[in-house]
Amino acid sequence: MIDELATSPAVQGLLGRLGLGELLPRTGESPAGRNHNTAGVTTTGNAVFVKQLDRNQPDAARRFRRLRAYEEAAAGGDGLLDSPRCLGWDDDELLVVFEWLEGARPGSDLATAEEFDDELAHRAGRMVGAVHSLPPEKCGEPEANPPLLPPLDFFEALPLAYHTQASGASLEAWGMLQRDTELAVGLRRLRTEEATAAVAPAHCDLRLDQFLLHGDRLLLCDWEEFRTADPARDVGGFVGEWLHRAVLDIPAQDTELNSPSPQLSHQDIVRRGTAELDRLRTRNVAFWQGYRETSAAVDPDLAVRATAFAGWHLIDRMFAAAEQRPRLTAVDRAAAGIGRSAVLHPEKFTTVLGLEA
Incomplete structure (x- = not known):
């Protein structure tokens, strides 16, 4: 071709x-x-x-x-x-x-191979801190609205174009979330807090696959959402990636978890995901340390908002997986539940996720 x-x-x-x-x-x-x-x-x-x-x-x-x-x-x-x-x-x-950086490896592949270690996470934190310290006046045209996600309007009704193309699992997930009025209130509260936070230049689409390792160079790419925004979005994106991996990396021998009717209970899945997060937590600790070394941000509430954004990130990644399936799995539902807790009570999870004061 x-x-x-x-x-x-x-x-x-x-x-x-x-x-x-x-x-x-x-x-x-x-x-x-x-x-x-x-x-x-x-x-x-x-x-x-x-x-x-x-x-x-x-x-x-x-x-x-x-x-x-x-x-x-x-x-x-x-x-x-x-x-x-x-x-x-x-x-x-x-x-x-x-x-062209031929042979560069995305951070998501490195994480899967257990090669995105604490040292790389520390470097990633320093890089994101440097982004947030760029001169705001050089960020192009001011934008009236924050990034689309989370799509609060979807909690009221799904757009017809989305509904006609969505998978069965995605529609099932929205049916579940639209009944969760408490989560909708929590996300609106997060948006209100975001609107009053001090802004800085931000990536606004931060995921592990936006990092590339080429030789010894760690690079950050894909800047199509770049703008002045709440720095908590980027911090929450990185932390949320490891939260997502903690759910994904529930021991592989439990293959029944990927069926709609698993043998293990929801509590068992959450417990195993929590244990995996504890193992991966050092990545967030290293990232946060690196971030604070280079960022000019002094907002004392940044870590709490970042934790809430990490919770939404986990829900959003659930939707990304659900797009490929006809039904939600038990892991999907566990991810939504853990993300929900982080959105509703972020102050209780900042230390758990590695964003220590």
Whole structure:
């Protein structure tokens, strides 16, 4: 299969204007992602990764402006923050060119292989702290609204477009959450607290797979949600990733947990997930220590809000898994329950999750 993006006139024209040569035709799978991507070595020997945002998506132009704003804000930084080097862009075509880090491993793969250790987590914390310390005035156009998630309107009614495309498990999950008025109130309270918090430049889509390890370099990528926002979103995203993994990593021998009718009780699942979180907690402790070394944030309530965002992150990851299934599993329901507790009573879980004062 020929990579059509690699040979498109728009890409070749941009590479030529940047003095990077011509990208040679290639076959095989394009790099994965929600955008159109291609990668390869040009005729001048430059290894490039090219991303084109899909202009058919209604927010594509806005996401492109955010990405560009990050590149402009981070240019000439102090070295704490490392991202794939941006080589140039084309505003009209929604194209951006980066250095291609062939063989780079995403943080999610490292975590699965038990290789995202405390040292990497500490470095990740320092990097996120450096993001939050960027000059806010360099973050591009101010945005009137916070990031979409959590989608509070969904607690009232699902949009028709979502309903017609959602899996059976996703609809089952929303049916469960829409009856949970206490959770809806807790999420609205979190949004209110977020609206009055001091903002800073933030990634706003922080997950382990946004980190890349290339050799000894730890990099942070995918800046399409970059804006000034509550720093607790990013901290909660990282912490929530390990909370999610604690639920996923319930001992593999309990294969019946992935069926809708498991033999173990909900309490057994929560207990095993809690034990796994205790094992992984040192990642969050190291991240939080690194974060506080470099962040300019002084908000005493940041850890509590971050814990609530971590709870929502766990619920959101439950939906990501549910999109692939016809029914919710016991692990899905346990994830929702643990996330709910963190949203409703975050002050009780900051230390448990590693966000110690």
